[in-house]
Amino acid sequence: MMAIPERSLSTIYRDLRRIRRVEEKIIEVYSSDKVKSPVHLSIGQESVAVGVCAALEPQDIAFGTYRGHALYLAKGGDMRRMIAELYGKVDGCARGKAGSMHLVDMSVNMMGTSAIVATSLPLAVGYAFALKARKEKAIVVCFFGEGAMDEGVAYESLNFAALRKLPVLFVCENNQYAIYSHVRDRMPHGDPCARARSFNIPTERIERGDTLAIRDASAKAAAAIRAGEGPQFIECMTYRWRDHVGPDEDRKWKYRPDEELDAWIRNDEVARVGAMLDDATRQRIDAEVEAEVTDAFAFADASAFPGGEELDQYVFSA
């Protein structure tokens, strides 16, 4: 593995820790009914968004899914405005109209997340088509779960991106389950990379959720895309620790073995990357993250609900 400068390692740890702590706080407040939308937590999956975004340039564009808190924050989205959005408040990143599943922050090229499985692929490919036509330098990064690879639109998108050599990095977050269905019950060979290679798109699979390996693979793929080689595909093995939706643990549903979950919890990337830092640096970052999280929730509490006059504003109408 390449040598990692201390500064970038501490930034990576901070990003992992921010996502973990803000979601733990969401779990804490959820029963109060302050959060006005469903939440799909990324706890356990933080390393994918953080590793990929560590390899991007600020001008690069990101599209993601309803499990989008990690991507929104890793891409540089404002934490205060994310919590205000979950609270349905006017200072939310979508003025409180969209909730957890539709996070957006155009100021950092976080183009949006969607509740419809696989929609990030055609949106990202369309954006990349426009970038290429305008000869712009940015690349588009497209996050989706392995369940999205069961949707027809994923194939149309991969095919078109490959045909036109579009500047897209496809990032498949393989947590092995689409709600409660294991990938082996949905894909005959269980291999999303094989499906992408059938369109002549180069692929790389990163095991174990290793943040730095994800960062390195993303940097290599992004360099190939910037060199005009067309789309690239990475598959990041990961695991969701909580239920598909909502704040709870889900061992009671028995759709996955406890030992499988326990092994991934022991493999915690937040702790593993944190242990690479010296104690003083880690403790300083932890304290700063606590302060930021407390501030974000206080900001959302203090923000107002949108007035009734906003009901038909900032929405499309025919």
Ligand SMILES: Cc1ncc(C[n+]2csc(CCOP(=O)(O)OP(=O)(O)O)c2C)c(N)n1
């Ligand atoms: C087009 C469409 N079909 C079905 C659903 C219902 N649904 C929501 S999440 C989900 C599972 C998706 O799994 P995956 O893509 O692996 O992402 P994960 O939730 O594991 O992050 C399904 C089937 C939906 N939202 N959209």
